[in-house]
Amino acid sequence: MAMSLRQRLARAYFNAVYNPLYDASTARLARYRETQARLAERLAAGPGQRVLCAGLGTGNELVQLRAREPSLRIAGIDLSRAALARARDKSSANASTTSLALMDVQSLGFRDSSFERVLCYHVLDFVEEPSRTLGELLRVLAPGGRFVISFPSGSEDAGFGAGLLSHGFIAPGQSLRVRLSRLARTMLAGCIYLPLTLRRRPIAYSAEDVISQLGSLGAVETAVETDGIYRDHIASGIRERKGGTSGAA
Ligand SMILES: C[S@@+](CC[C@H](N)C(=O)[O-])C[C@H]1O[C@@H](n2cnc3c(N)ncnc32)[C@H](O)[C@@H]1O
Incomplete structure (x- = not known):
């Protein structure tokens, strides 16, 4: 799939700004964790x-998933080399059961039904073709497999900055040094998101849109909840088995 100029710029931004600063800022916020x-x-x-x-x-997310279940076989993909380099460091103790690849989520290089679980968090906000991406995510998920996918809701602009700041400021019972450090990280997180306000707005989904889009791709038992950090929709459900039965694998 040929990459547009817009997508090249986005990748440059993720490589040079967003991912190098992410672990020192957003990823340290309690709400993110x-x-x-x-x-x-x-x-x-x-x-x-x-x-x-x-x-x-x-x-x-690799670290979090392994903390819950160490024996997983995880494939991680991203369009940013800077992101993958950091993810590789975090998975060095599990190198034999982790494979990381530079790949576009809109065109996944995996066979149909390759995974029992698919996680895609805060990524649809950045792709040019979200419907195509959803098709790919459900294609590589095995029947009976479970997915967790977040969808832009359009409320990130209004709530995100305020949410981050209030979370950074409110730290009752903590020392001034800890409060200042949290504030600095919060401001940094806010700054790295600023360039994203210049991009074309992602499609905004309602909870009903999410359920209907996923349903048209063979998802069942879809539940939608609100993301505590970006205020997006987090949808979780199961890819229907042949014959219309559900039941997670
Ligand atoms: C907000 S970060 C989320 C990272 C991770 N899911 C987390 O929660 O920590 C978005 C990630 O999506 C990646 N990304 C953006 N567009 C992509 C695409 N078309 N294909 C693969 N990855 C993409 C970016 O490089 C970035 O690392």
């Missing part, structure tokens, strides 16, 4: 299962 833990819980990956982390960024 809580969300990562919730994603792993919703994915409910069992022993030895094959998991795709699509757009895994600097690899925090």
Whole structure:
């Protein structure tokens, strides 16, 4: 799939700014960590299962998933080399069961039904073709497999900065040094998101859109909840088995 100029610019930004600063800022926020833990819980990956982390960024989701279930076989893909380098460092102790690749989530180089679990968190906001991406994510998920995918809701602009700041400021019972350090990280996180306000706005989905789009791709038992950090929709569900039965693998 040929990359547009817009996508090249986005990749340059992710390589040069976003991913190098991510672990020192956004990833240190308690709310981010809580969300990562919730994603792993919703994915409910069992022993030895094959998991795709699509757009895994600097690899925090790898760490969270392995903390819950160490025996997973995880494939992580991202469009940013800077992200993959950091994710690789975090998975060095599990190199034999982790494979990381530079890949576009809109055109996945995996066979149909390759994974029992698919996680794609805060990535649809950045792709040019979200419908195509969803098709790819469901294609590589095995029937009966579980997915967790977040969708832009359009409320990130209004709530995100305020949410981050209030979270950074409110730290009752903590020393001034800790509060200042949290504030600095919060401001840094805010700054790295600023260039994103210049991009074309991603498609905004309602919870009903999410359920209907996923349903048209063979998803069942889809539940939608609100993301505590970006205020996006987090959808979790199962890819229908042949014959219309569900039941997670
Ligand atoms: C907000 S970060 C989320 C990272 C990770 N999921 C997390 O929660 O920490 C978005 C990631 O999506 C990646 N990304 C953006 N467009 C992509 C694409 N078309 N294919 C693969 N990865 C992409 C970026 O490089 C970035 O690492």
